[in-house]
Amino acid sequence: MPDALPDALPDALPDDIVLIDSRTPALASGDYRLTVDQTISLDGSPASITKTFTVAGERLALPPSGVRAVYPPDGATGDYTQTLPHVVLAEPTLPWQRQPGAGTTGPWLLVLLFAGDERPEPHVVQAGTLGLTLEGAEKSADPVTVIDVPRSLLTSLLPAAADLPYLAHVRSGDGSDAAVVIGNRLPPAGQPCVAHLVSVEGRLRNGTLVPGPADQPVRLVSLANWRFTVLDADHSFAARVRDLAAGSGPFRLPATGDPAADAFLSRGLVPVRHRLRGGGATVSWYRGPFACGPVGGGPLAADPRPVVRSADGLLRYFKAEGMLDIGYAAAWQLGRLLALRDDGVATALHTWKRRRDRPAGAGGNYPLDVPAAVSPPPAVVGWLADLATLTRVPFTYLIPDERLLPPESIRFVDVDAEWIRCLVDGAYSIGRITRADAERDAASEPPVGTPRLTGALIRSSVVSGYPGLLIDGYDAGGAALRVARRETMSPNVLLVLFEGVLARLDLHQRPEDQHFAVEPAGPGRLTRSLRGPNGEALGTGDPVPLGASGTVPVARLAAGMARVLNIPSGFGAAAFARQMLETGERVTFLTP
Incomplete structure (x- = not known):
């Protein structure tokens, strides 16, 4: 079970941010009349001219x-x-x-x-x-x-x-x-x-x-x-995020008590209905790209890489149980269908393969010395790279059973690189008709890597309640991990994947969620903890009474701060705001 740890709060205000008491415009908004008088000494005749203008500022509405x-x-x-x-x-x-x-x-x-x-x-x-007296263009x-x-x-x-x-x-x-x-x-x-x-x-x-x-x-x-x-307070950001730790667990279905079934469930497999090619129906095992631990090997990881011409070649059969594992086959078929659905990608990939294969088909009789089309078009490579981060993969392929991700929970996952390889190979199989096509595809694998990906799935009202939620991942050495993909899968389900092995996950609010806060100082009274220039604690300001309607006597609160900080004069709006600023809360999870 991951631990949820509160992070130490830094100084609320970064060094590159400056607060200023006020900024008065050179001219206040309103209508102005400018008169210029001139007297010419030659004949003593005065001359005068008057102009009116408006300094327009927002007054009755804001864009x-x-x-x-x-x-x-x-x-x-x-x-x-x-x-x-x-x-x-x-x-x-x-x-x-x-x-x-x-x-x-x-x-x-x-x-x-x-x-x-x-x-x-x-x-x-x-x-x-x-x-009101209307101004200018009003x-x-x-x-x-x-x-x-x-x-x-x-x-x-x-x-x-x-x-x-x-x-x-x-x-x-x-x-x-x-x-x-x-x-x-x-x-x-x-x-x-x-x-x-x-x-x-x-x-x-x-x-x-x-x-x-x-x-x-x-x-x-x-x-x-x-x-x-x-x-x-039980519904604060920190409290709601920490509650996710209470509902944490591995990304797998609960045990049933049947040793044979639990052996599969413990590996993250899920029983699903399976319609066979012959029209029959059965129940098979399925696991999507997410596993509850590292996954090694797989059919496409073999050397030499096997030739796959249909999804059936990736079915695995458990003889003792009489059941199929359709996970890799489903990934391959899904990749193929996603590519076919995108007309531009399917056409570009098929055209490139025909150009790639033309010299081989002509043998030594190819008349032109034209370089072979070694790599697919950039648009195709980019599309496949996105697919390798599970972009466009339907939700039900990722989470086939909602019990894998209960409400108000977080699940840490490893991405099965073999599932990704099958997905990408299925998309890459467009134009793979004959055995020769398959062998040429196997000899020129898609130029898309499968780096180690780990991440987290979050199902919580925090996702919808804090749409700007920031998420940072770190490895065991404390180095920040690059985000490979982040997507809100549904209003309350969030997926984030990192390149590397995730050891620590930080959830925190946006910098703009900095706000101005007070602290209780007994019944009907409040105060504020004070900070020095480097964020060091300097005690609390003098307590002040809270108004009958919950109003804060701001000037008295500021005066109490100034007294404790020994600032006899010049404690204005900027100094007050700096002390009142509260950073967005941060909660840290340690992976199992």
């Missing part, structure tokens, strides 16, 4: 490319109870292009989190109904997505004036720069949540919501929104 990432991921389910939601924006100056209101410093964009019955329903209105008929939030609820969710500057920063160094806007509320457990990126342009005065009728909701422009569901 799809404007949002680079959100966290928690849209549609995700997991343990996010200690996570502040955030959005990454492609335009690094966007949060500071406008003002939240008079006497208020900070971004004009906020991430507001709504849970359960609080969730407002977005709807579309015309820009002219919002009571039209009163432009569609705008808005949400209506009860004033009392909005007041309880809005960050304090001192919190605002900490809720947005710029991320630089890992590609084009981006702005990050962080929410100030922790998602409650066991509830569906929705986060909205809203505009508060002109809605705040001295850091608080502009007064209005208490019984009327406040209409906010929503530039983006995403939904997720919060579960308890």
Whole structure:
């Protein structure tokens, strides 16, 4: 049984990434009038010219490319109870292009989190109904997505004036720069949540919501929104991946208690229905390309290589049991059928073989000194190379019985190189009609190698819940293995194959799944572990009380960090974000 081990967490922020408190544009978005006066000394006549222009910035809507990432991921389910939601924006100056209101410093964009019955329903209105002064190319008929939030609820969710500057920063160094806007509320457990990126342009005065009728909701422009569901800690990424270890085992069917049958099952063979050429039906043994240990030898591994003209030549018969093993025969026939299904490959392969065989058929009477077509066309070689990594092989040939891969399990497998050779030879057999054709094919084997492949099959909700899941493989010496193939076979089944012998498998989240998290510090209180420049632990910040709606007093939390870190001044949004960043979790499996 493989072990699931937690990996040591590195510093949350790579050295080549820089966080910046803010990036104010040279000109804020809006309409401008430029007047130039000139007085000519010759006659004293003044001259004046006025031009108007607009600095256009996103205001009432964002294009799809404007949002680079959100966290928690849209549609995700997991343990996010200690996570502040955030959005990454492609335009690094966007949060500071406008003002939240008079006497208020900070971004004009906020991430507001709504849970359960609080969730407002977005709807579309015309820009002219919002009571805004439209700018530049904005039209009163432009569609705008808005949400209506009860004033009392909005007041309880809005960050304090001192919190605002900490809720947005710029991320630089890992590609084009981006702005990050962080929410100030922790998602409650066991509830569906929705986060909205809203505009508060002109809605705040001295850091608080502009007064209005208490019984009327406040209409906010929503530039983006995403939904997720919060579960308890048992449903976190790490917990769900570690649960795979509990369901681990060899890639074979369970024993039956019958020694004769178990001898076959222990080698990974599966009983399958078999329709014979004569029309009869029987039960035969089958094993696909995956085995629960190294597999050596095989009919095509012999030297000299045998001539195979049909799949029947690869059937193996167990006389004592009176049963056939059809695994290699099925692989050969499948390869042939896959090649025939691809008209381009079948035609190119057949044409090449006719050119290859023409000099041999003419003997010494071939009139032209034309070099023989030694290798198949590159397109055919590439197709065969893909086939050797099991590309295009149907799911049922790989996993013939679902009991081989139970729900919420991981299985480590060795790839049977002989099964791959039979598969490729079946495809290569196009145009192999006579015995002479077969002998010439045997003399010029397909230029496709069969390196040692090992890997893992995962059947879990983790596959669908984390579509960007990263998987790394290492050999016994710790060297990274090259991925030969990775494919999501079904919504919850993932296959990954490596070149070499897999000894350790790491599953971890994407770098963009870095998020901003806090830690509990007793009932109703929270804190954050602090790190030095090299990732060294520096204790925890001063605990702060959690707001009634789960809001975090960000400015107080930052002040407690600054005190512990002995930074009396200059502890801004970037320093706060660096301490709040949490790396994507990583779980390590050791193969049996």
